[in-house]
Amino acid sequence: MGEITAPALAAAVARIAVAAEAFAPELNAADGALGDGDLGITVSRGFGEAAGAALPADVGLAFLECAKAFQRVSSSSYGTLVATALMATAKATKGRDAVPASDVPGLLKGALDAMMARGKGNLGEKTVLDSLHAVMLALDERGEGDVMPAAVRAARETVESFRARPNKLGRARMFGDGSIGLADPGQLAFCLIVEALQTAMVPAGRTGVTDGD
Amino acid sequence: MGEITAPALAAAVARIAVAAEAFAPELNAADGALGDGDLGITVSRGFGEAAGAALPADVGLAFLECAKAFQRVSSSSYGTLVATALMATAKATKGRDAVPASDVPGLLKGALDAMMARGKGNLGEKTVLDSLHAVMLALDERGEGDVMPAAVRAARETVESFRARPNKLGRARMFGDGSIGLADPGQLAFCLIVEALQTAMVPAGRTGVTDGD
Amino acid sequence: MKKILNRPVDYVDEMLDGLCAAHPDIYAQPSPRVITRAGGATAGKVGLVTGGGSGHLPVFTGYVGRGLLDATAIGDVFASPSAEQMAEAMRRADGGAGVLRLYGNYGGDVMNFDMAGEMLEMEDIASTTVVLADDVASAAPEERAKRRGVAGMIYAFKIAGARAEERASLDEVTTTAQKAADACRSIGMALSPCIVPQAGRPTFELGEDEMEMGMGIHGEPGIWRDKTKPADAITDEMMDRLLADTPLGRDDRVSILVNSLGATPLEELYIMFRRAKARLDDLGVAITMPLVGRYATSMEMTGATMTICRLDGELERLLRAPANCAYWTVT
Amino acid sequence: MKKILNRPVDYVDEMLDGLCAAHPDIYAQPSPRVITRAGGATAGKVGLVTGGGSGHLPVFTGYVGRGLLDATAIGDVFASPSAEQMAEAMRRADGGAGVLRLYGNYGGDVMNFDMAGEMLEMEDIASTTVVLADDVASAAPEERAKRRGVAGMIYAFKIAGARAEERASLDEVTTTAQKAADACRSIGMALSPCIVPQAGRPTFELGEDEMEMGMGIHGEPGIWRDKTKPADAITDEMMDRLLADTPLGRDDRVSILVNSLGATPLEELYIMFRRAKARLDDLGVAITMPLVGRYATSMEMTGATMTICRLDGELERLLRAPANCAYWTVT
Numbered sequence A, B: 001m002g003e004i005t006a007p008a009l010a011a012a013v014a015r016i017a018v019a020a021e022a023f024a025p026e027l028n029a030a031d032g033a034l035g036d037g038d039l040g041i042t043v044s045r046g047f048g049e050a051a052g053a054a055l056p057a058d059v060g061l062a063f064l065e066c067a068k069a070f071q072r073v074s075s076s077s078y079g080t081l082v083a084t085a086l087m088a089t090a091k092a093t094k095g096r097d098a099v100p101a102s103d104v105p106g107l108l109k110g111a112l113d114a115m116m117a118r119g120k121g122n123l124g125e126k127t128v129l130d131s132l133h134a135v136m137l138a139l140d141e142r143g144e145g146d147v148m149p150a151a152v153r154a155a156r157e158t159v160e161s162f163r164a165r166p167n168k169l170g171r172a173r174m175f176g177d178g179s180i181g182l183a184d185p186g187q188l189a190f191c192l193i194v195e196a197l198q199t200a201m202v203p204a205g206r207t208g209v210t211d212g213d
Numbered sequence C, D: 001m002k003k004i005l006n007r008p009v010d011y012v013d014e015m016l017d018g019l020c021a022a023h024p025d026i027y028a029q030p031s032p033r034v035i036t037r038a039g040g041a042t043a044g045k046v047g048l049v050t051g052g053g054s055g056h057l058p059v060f061t062g063y064v065g066r067g068l069l070d071a072t073a074i075g076d077v078f079a080s081p082s083a084e085q086m087a088e089a090m091r092r093a094d095g096g097a098g099v100l101r102l103y104g105n106y107g108g109d110v111m112n113f114d115m116a117g118e119m120l121e122m123e124d125i126a127s128t129t130v131v132l133a134d135d136v137a138s139a140a141p142e143e144r145a146k147r148r149g150v151a152g153m154i155y156a157f158k159i160a161g162a163r164a165e166e167r168a169s170l171d172e173v174t175t176t177a178q179k180a181a182d183a184c185r186s187i188g189m190a191l192s193p194c195i196v197p198q199a200g201r202p203t204f205e206l207g208e209d210e211m212e213m214g215m216g217i218h219g220e221p222g223i224w225r226d227k228t229k230p231a232d233a234i235t236d237e238m239m240d241r242l243l244a245d246t247p248l249g250r251d252d253r254v255s256i257l258v259n260s261l262g263a264t265p266l267e268e269l270y271i272m273f274r275r276a277k278a279r280l281d282d283l284g285v286a287i288t289m290p291l292v293g294r295y296a297t298s299m300e301m302t303g304a305t306m307t308i309c310r311l312d313g314e315l316e317r318l319l320r321a322p323a324n325c326a327y328w329t330v331t
């Protein structure tokens, strides 16, 4: 992974936005089985709005714009949690024009803490928090170099390993043991986003990401 | 037809009540096609209640009890019209213990007038009024003797001859030309009642009707 | 179209029991299926009575209350009460100044109320009749007297009720009630039926993507049946038909009622109201005291009715006068 | 389950336009999807704010009014409004005495209201939170904080609104609101779903002869799903579950709310009320100011909720205090 700059962020967001248009129906269906069926809309609208925002060069302010965009259009749980994560990252990166890849695990940790505070959630409750945590650990282990395959693997494994457990938080909690066997929609969304990001990373040089590999 | 006495009236009402239980579904269906589908209930409940009433020997007061019974339990159009007819007959026969068969056409005329006043209806609008009118004419013509076959024939012919015309009064009016081809439920009810009455007349001697033939 | 009930035959009586138990300060049931104000008749005031089939709450019973009606007689679902029940309601409403019968134009109700009136005559209680016939879809203007009475009746209840509260005479109250009745035009549209408990089946059938314009509140056939249309198109047609029957222009003042037949939610009524108001704004017609809600229903039927009530000074004063029942409070 | 609408995406905004146009004396929309009292904030009074998804009228927006709420933020149907809209509602409700957020316990709403609270902190507007969590079917008593907020919230709106109208301080209003919230227990049952306009499909499926006990107002799964039962049996089970959670006996005074989720008609609510009252009568519990009607809906959903609000002297005084909005007038 290269360093994070505002143009890199813009490119990544744009790529996720395009991918989200495509995977929105899958997410709506997953959320329909365990909730209110709006997660695909939430994710595609949020990234769509963020992709349309003009990002300043300051990485922190660029993340702030993305957070605001998310908040404007998608105020469901997931939208608010993503906005919370983006806001935490914005605070941590404010005043810098580039953030090295080595900062990423720390930023993820900050985002995770903010999301846990916002949603009063804990790890192990079968939510997006578990996904973020797993990816953070994977990046920590992997260290430098192309971390995306490990990130994708961690995100995918989280979905699969939690499938056999019941949801303990959010709307899906209501289904109790009925949620066993089903993928948590938020974990699935995270996985699809990370996969989209991996695809985005490959032609990174051409889209403004400073490739550090 | 014999003369009308309170016991004869009670027997006739009882016979119609039994028959009405059987033909109620047919009437509900006919009324369902052109109205609110309650005519079978109206007729069977009304005669059922009248059959349960204790009738005084005074023919007029006996008809009054029947009218009241009808009014108590069935206040749909048909129920009210039947009650109106019974009330008019009650007024015309009050103070007598027996009424000769020759009075019947006149009583029917009185009932018809009362029903027309109550329902603000006219002949030719495809309602029970037409049935009553046709039966009255048939009895007038037939004079003395067993008038029931003629009455039944007149009632049946009314249903059939009006079938091809549109309803002009009551709920069925709303269907306009959509009512063409369908039997008027009220005319059908009248026909079924007269048929039941004919059956009642046959074993009349055994059930208290003074058979004058 | 699913119901919460015990035995269908008990539907009406249990409902009335519950109504009186919930609002003992407003309603009383002194004899079966006759509902009066909790305090009974008001001495010296003209009594206002209505009646008709059950299944239309708040119509009819709900509109008994201060500044509104004095008593109602209630039948089975969608069926007329008996003449004797109507007569009893009128007796209970009489405060010595006579009674006005104010009810919808349905065959059974008309015949029974006429009979009830004859009964009262014999008891020397003066009474008059105003029949409500506001549904423009149910007969041409030349045959206005044949029209059905629908949601517009609540304007007549309110206005006549306020006039009676002023201690106007029976003749005066009757004249004002007739004026209110004449001032109202309504039209309905339906999307899905309701179930009459004792019948157990839907009152009509409509395809999943169909609506019927002009349908009556008991499922009486309307003007056309076709694919559903957007809310604005539906509202436009309803307004066009009402305005064709009662042309309005600058200087006119009206109240309008956008009424749900039961299942249609307030959200959708407001979408319709928005369009109806735009139409009247275009004509320069002023709207005062509009009503949006469930004022006259057919249980769980889906659909809406639209009523225009054209006001003059007197009608507006009376419409705005204080009133109170469980469903409508004007302060 | 058929709808009257234009473009689904315009459902909420057209509804709010219509609402404000129909009741300009009560509601205003100073910024998109933020509804305030027509006159804005009241100087010196604690501001009461709620918010949540659309599709529940009269909840939430309908309860803005004198003696009730000061402002609401409204989202898409069944979706939280944004934190920014909530913050805007709070700014508009602030009369200088601080703002109380009073809303249902749903993940999205909680997170967004928390964010909105943090925004206001930076603007030096004092604010507090009372989260409404009255649905006993949604979590065991040990996990009460996880329960959903349903129809019981209207007691909290009314009681807190009256307390604020007395010019109590933010702390005092918050304390009373929390007391009201703690006094309420609700449970729902559903017979048929509604359609969220932008989704275009029913929120759940139930067989023609099935009901679900304990279902939430967005179709959240309940306690059991089985053949429908008679009204009295349904009411008994609902009362049993409520009473198990909040035992009542002689000397207790309660208000109860029998609420339709939309399509279920008043007739059937009264049948349920009748039974609920009999149950409380048996226990010697006194009912005061019962409410029966459509107070918190899910558009055209069929079903009902039952709420018990246990009153003490203060709560009863505040419940009976004057209030006025388009759907609830207390005089």
Ligand SMILES: Nc1ncnc2c1ncn2[C@@H]1O[C@H](COP(=O)(O)OP(=O)(O)O)[C@@H](O)[C@H]1O
Pocket (backbone or CB within 6 Å): A031, A035, A036, A037, A038, A039, A042, A076, A077, A078, A079, A081, A115, A118, A119, A120, A121, A126, A127, A128, A129, A169, A170, A171, A172, A184, A185, A186, A187, D107, D108
């Ligand atoms: N309080 C929470 N903390 C962390 N994650 C949560 C929380 N609530 C929900 N989620 C995640 O969000 C996903 C659902 O998102 P979304 O559809 O936006 O929720 P809703 O529509 O219920 O507001 C869940 O699958 C879960 O992963």
Ligand SMILES: Nc1ncnc2c1ncn2[C@@H]1O[C@H](COP(=O)(O)OP(=O)(O)O)[C@@H](O)[C@H]1O
Pocket (backbone or CB within 6 Å): B031, B035, B036, B037, B038, B039, B042, B076, B077, B078, B079, B081, B115, B118, B119, B120, B121, B126, B127, B128, B129, B169, B170, B171, B172, B184, B185, B186, B187, C107, C108
């Ligand atoms: N005004 C009227 N005058 C005479 N007959 C009428 C009148 N209205 C209805 N009818 C007759 O009554 C029949 C319907 O009776 P019923 O089902 O009791 O009416 P509803 O249910 O509409 O009150 C019609 O078929 C017609 O024959």
Ligand SMILES: [Mg+2]
Pocket (backbone or CB within 6 Å): A031, A035, A036, A037, A038, A039, A076
């Ligand atoms: Mg969701």
Ligand SMILES: [Mg+2]
Pocket (backbone or CB within 6 Å): A036, A038, A076, A077, D078, D079, D080, D108
């Ligand atoms: Mg959602």
Ligand SMILES: [Mg+2]
Pocket (backbone or CB within 6 Å): B031, B035, B036, B037, B038, B039, B076
């Ligand atoms: Mg009929």
Ligand SMILES: [Mg+2]
Pocket (backbone or CB within 6 Å): B036, B038, B076, B077, C078, C079, C080, C108
């Ligand atoms: Mg009938």
